[in-house]
Amino acid sequence: MGEQCIQLLFSGDVIMLSTWVSVIVLLAVRHVRSEDGVQPCGQIQTSGSVVPLGSPVAATCVVRDDCPLVTGRAVHILWRLDEGFIAGSRVSHQNGTASKVVVPSFNRSRATLTCCVQASRLQVVAGVEIRAGHPPAAPQHLTCQTNLTDPIALTCSWDPGRETGLLTHYTLHTETWDLKKNWTYEVPPGLHRFTIPRSGLVLFSEMKIYVKAVNELGDATSSPVVLEPVSAAKFDLPRILRVNAVPGRSGCLRLRWALSQHQTWLHEQCFNLEVRLKPADSNQWNEQPILLGSVRPAKPVYQCRLLHGTRYFAQIRVQYQKSPWSGWSSSQTGVTLETAPTGRLDSWTKAWADHTHKQLNIQLFWKPSKQFRANGQNVSYIVSVQKAAGERGKVCATAGNHCTFQLPRKVRRVYLSAVNAAGRSSPTEVHIHHPKGRSVISDVTVIPPDDQSLLVQWKSQNTSALTGYVVEWRPLLLEDLSLVQFEMVDKNQSSLVIAGSIEPYKPYGIAVYPRYKDGIGLPQTVNAYSREKAPSMTPTLTLKKTWQSHIELSWDEIPLDKRNGIIQSYRVFYWSEKGPAKVVDSDLEARRVILKDLNTMFLYKAFIMVSTSGGSLNGSTIHFEIEPFDAVTIVMIVIASGVGMSLFMIFVVMTCFSNHKRIKGRFWPAVPDPANSSIKRWTSESTQSILPSWDNEEPNPIYLSHLSFLDLPTKLSTEDDDLWLKGSEVTSDLGESICGSPFIPGYSRSNSDSVPYATVIFSGPCSSPPPKEPQVYLRSESTQPLLEAEESFSPKCYQNIAAHGLPSDQCFFGPSHDCVPEEGAGSVILWDDFPFLRALAMNDTQND
Known part of the structure; x- marks a missing residue:
């Protein structure tokens, strides 16, 4: 081929080419030459390769008639913008076939426009790259600042404005009027600031500075800035050398200051100075700093109209003409001259009676009012019952904010004064009221607006007698009374915001007291947190x-x-x-x-x-x-068993008591006590009627209920009639008891512990005739031991009762010192000392 063109094969009539392929094609097309190396096959003419973004773009493609690609063929020209085809129109041209295309609004930052011919294949014959953007805007906000610390230089910066989309070059221009010399500095691409070196500066001479921006669409220049380099300097932090009180001038402080050590060579220049102060007990600086103009570093400055006797923190900053302000210096402190405290104190009193009810216990709290001025450093407070100053009547003196003391119930007021080294304030009168036993406060609630404050709200039932409220609060984790704070509230209010010393996650006790004209009522209290979180620990189960x-x-x-x-x-x-x-x-x-x-x-x-x-x-x-069986169950079982056993024992005992006579007769026979018995208790009703009572002092006779009857022989021999006197020959219990008695001659004491009781035999009284069939009454067959008489209890001899035919002077049981029996007389019975034997008194059974 005479002319070689790069041919691109398309699949059909449409093909999508990537951007990099388009660039390669464009570069290739630019170097297509005929075999003789003179002319390309086609050429594109445009209105411009760089156009404003959004503006129309027109282009014309001319294909030479002698181009080997179209020789002998009909020429059809196509246009393509990057990946897509666009429509063009055929125009006439003297050098060949031409086509024109117009893009109404080019809104791409860059694109490739190519021209193709349709032969056997689609062939690209020419191409061009079109870029779009904006012309540069004039730089804005040009500012310059001088650094007076080594190295000394002037740095300027600006705002470039909107993005152009094109490569934009910036240059910084300076004009020094005194030297009549201009400098231009190229700014590195992408930067919008530049530092002018010391060689291009005259510190105390005005200079004009501006910035120029240039790109392919145009150029723009910023507004110029005229300045003196020193006036554009931001000075280092100044120093406060000393702060002290002004002698003879209360409320005034004198400040001596200097520039930083690197800038002391400017000590002869005049500066603007700002001073700010705050009291030592405050966290806030004064809202508006005090401006002092045209001040030299060697000259002190004065600050007056300050609180007396108050320690202040002071800071300063400097400015040269209209330069930026320096930073604030470090703080220095000074104390103004003291004067006596002025103003009144706000107070809050709680009173209660002691155990004697003769005195009142007083807790007095106070705080400075808005008008109070301590006017000194070391301020103390005195509480006195007298208004005049003096030691007399003083009940409390402290440097704190509270005091506890006692007063007689009749005292109605005390006086509170503040004292410093310069004097004493006018006393504040504090009324002492007895506590009131009524309360009208209800529904106290606390809402935390934030972590450092609490909103207290309450309701009152009756406000007609109220003069106001007192809201008191304190941290519950600390017992120090100095931490108690209070606020007096008007009676028309029902809420108060507590702030200043509130910490999150800490409990606070809040109390609202009703205040009356003659006292303080009962409070309503509540605990509150400004912010809560999960507990730090859990209890142990x-x-x-x-x-x-x-x-x-x-x-x-x-x-x-x-x-x-x-x-x-x-x-x-x-x-x-x-x-x-x-x-x-x-x-x-x-x-x-x-x-x-x-x-x-x-x-x-x-x-x-x-x-x-x-x-x-x-x-x-x-x-x-x-x-399975815990302690409680075991105890319940034991209790149930005990209750059952107790019920059983009660049943048995009741049964025994109901038949006690029968059981007693079985196990414990009723044995009369011989020393306390009488014939009245041993005789039957028939015997009582036969034997008259000889003892009028004896109670009513009680007769034995159990007697045994023995059948004896009807006829007794003479020897049998003597059985009462011959105890050794009689085998009955009665014979053994009587005949073996130690009081009968011939008695021999037995070593046995058991002496059988006597068998009672009645044959009738002496006056009655012998019965045909004698009766024998058997008391008992028991072998219970009788009470053995000791020798010390030997009975006295008593006269026998003559009622039954016995001689009155006859003694029973043998001779006695008290009575001497006559010859042939029987023994004398000791009736009083032996009531049992007295009951057994018998008539003589011998036949005279």
Whole structure:
């Protein structure tokens, strides 16, 4: 071929080419030459390769008639912009076939426009790259600042404005009028600031500075800045050398200052100076700094109209003409001259009677009012019952904000004064009122607006007698009374915002008191937090008691400093190895729960969750199980057994008492006491009628209820008639008892402990005739021992009763010192000392 063109094969009539392929094609087309190397096949003429963004673009493609690609063929020209085809129109041209295309709005930053011919294949014959952007805007906000610390230089910066989309060059131009010399500085691409070196500066000479921007679409220049380099300097932090009081001028301080050590060579220049102050007990600087103009560093400055006797912190900053202000210097302190305190103090008094009710205990709190001025450093306070200054009547002196003392009940007011080294303030009168036992405050609520404040709200039932309210608050974790704060509130208010010393997660006690004309009423109190979170610890669960299938868990109260909020709930979670978890809520005051319906076959686990409005915390897990027979069950079984046994014993005893005579006769025979018996208790009713009573002092006779009757032979021999006197020959109990008596001659004491009781035999009284068939009354066959008489209890001899035919001077049981029996007389019976034998008195049975 005479002319070689790069041919691109298309699949069909449309093909998508990437941008980099288009660039390669464009570069290739630019170097297509005919075989003789003179002319390309086609050429594109445009209105411009760089155009404003969004403007129209026109282009014309001319294909030479002698181009080998189109020789002998009909020429059809196509246009393509990057990946897509655009429509063109055929135009006439003297050098060949031509086509023209117009892009109405070119809104791309750059694109490739190519011209192709349709032969056997689609052939690219020419191409051009078109870029679009904006002309540069004039740089804005040109500012310059001088650095007077080594190295000395002037740095200028500006705002380039909107992005141009094209490569833009910036140059910085300076004109120094005194030297009549200009400098131009090329700014590196991409930067919008430049530092002018010391060689291009005259510090105390004005110079003009501006910036010029240039790109392919045009150029722009910023507004010029005229300045003196020193006036554009931001000075280093100045220094305060000394702050002290001005002698003879109360409320004034004198400040001596200097520039930084690197800038002391400018000490002869005049500067603008700003001073700011704050009291030592304040966190806020004065709102508007005090401006002092044309001040040399060697000259001191004065600040007056300050509080007397107050320590102040002071800071300064400097400016040269209209240069930027330097930073604030470090703080220095000074104290103004003292004067006596002025103004009144706000006070709050709480009173209550002591145990004797003769004096009042007083707690007095105070704070400076808005008008109060301490006017000194070391301020103390004096409470006195007298208005005049002096030691007399003083009840309290302190440097704090509260005082506790006692006063007689009749004292109605005290006087509070502030004292410093310069004098004493006018006394503030404080009224002492007796506490009132009524309260009209209700529904005290606290809402935290933020972490450092609390909004207290309350309601009152009756405000007609009120003069106002007192809101008192203090941190509950600290017991120091100096931390108690208060605020007096008008009676028309029902809320107060507490701020200043409130910390999150700390409890505060708040009390609202009603204030009357003649006293203070009862308060309503509430605890509050400005912010809450989960507790810092949980209590330990303790097994307190178990019984049957129940168990009681208890725990101690969480310390106040670990709660981090108001406890809202205690929840105990428990579960067994084979069962679902269950939850039990506890009463906040009781702090215990009872877990019911537990199975003795399983091991249980449990933990407690403590919650506040700020979060919850879970405690550690404990393990427990229920014993089949716990202590409570065993105690209940023992009690039930004891109750059953007691009921059985009561039944037995009642049964025994109901048949006590029969049982007593079986086990404990009723044996009369010989020393306390009489014939009245041993005779039957028939005997009583036969034998008259000889002892009028004896009570009514009680007769034996149990006697045995023995049948004796009807006829007794003479020897048988003497059986009463021959005890050794008689085998009956009566014979042994009487004949063997130690009081009868011939008695031999037996070593046996058991002496059988006598068998009672009645054959009738002496006056009655012998019965045909004698009766024998058997008292008992018991072998209970008789009371053996000691020798010291030997009975006296008494005269026998003559009622039954016995001689009055006859003694029974032998001779006695008290009575001497006559010859042939019988023994004398000792009736009083032997009432038992007295009851057995017998008539003589011998036949005279």
